[in-house]
Amino acid sequence: MPTRSGDGRSATSASAHAVGGVWALISIRKSLWSGIRSGCAPRAVHRRGYDHTDHDAPMKVVLLCTVLFVIPIFGLYFAIVGTLGVALAMTVVMLITGFLFSSVPAT
Numbered sequence: 001m002p003t004r005s006g007d008g009r010s011a012t013s014a015s016a017h018a019v020g021g022v023w024a025l026i027s028i029r030k031s032l033w034s035g036i037r038s039g040c041a042p043r044a045v046h047r048r049g050y051d052h053t054d055h056d057a058p059m060k061v062v063l064l065c066t067v068l069f070v071i072p073i074f075g076l077y078f079a080i081v082g083t084l085g086v087a088l089a090m091t092v093v094m095l096i097t098g099f100l101f102s103s104v105p106a107t
Helices: 009-027 029-040 059-081 084-103
Strands: none
Touching: 009 029, 009 084, 059 084
């Protein structure tokens, strides 16, 4: 049966989905931190037969690209809002929600 707008079912469904996704992230937090730590660790010496396509990008490159992509977002927020603190807060919120929206479907 189709739901009518305003009956609260879609909001309840979205809330349940969000809570389930956050719970999934909480349940995998140890492996998540382990992956971040291993990504920041120095790489092993390359040996013969090393296939670079079997490995992820180095964490330093990922973090550098994240910072480089966040700078224009911060600049856009600052240009719209005009307040440094609010623009910084909006940027941090966008980083967190972007992480959540990209990692929850992956769990």
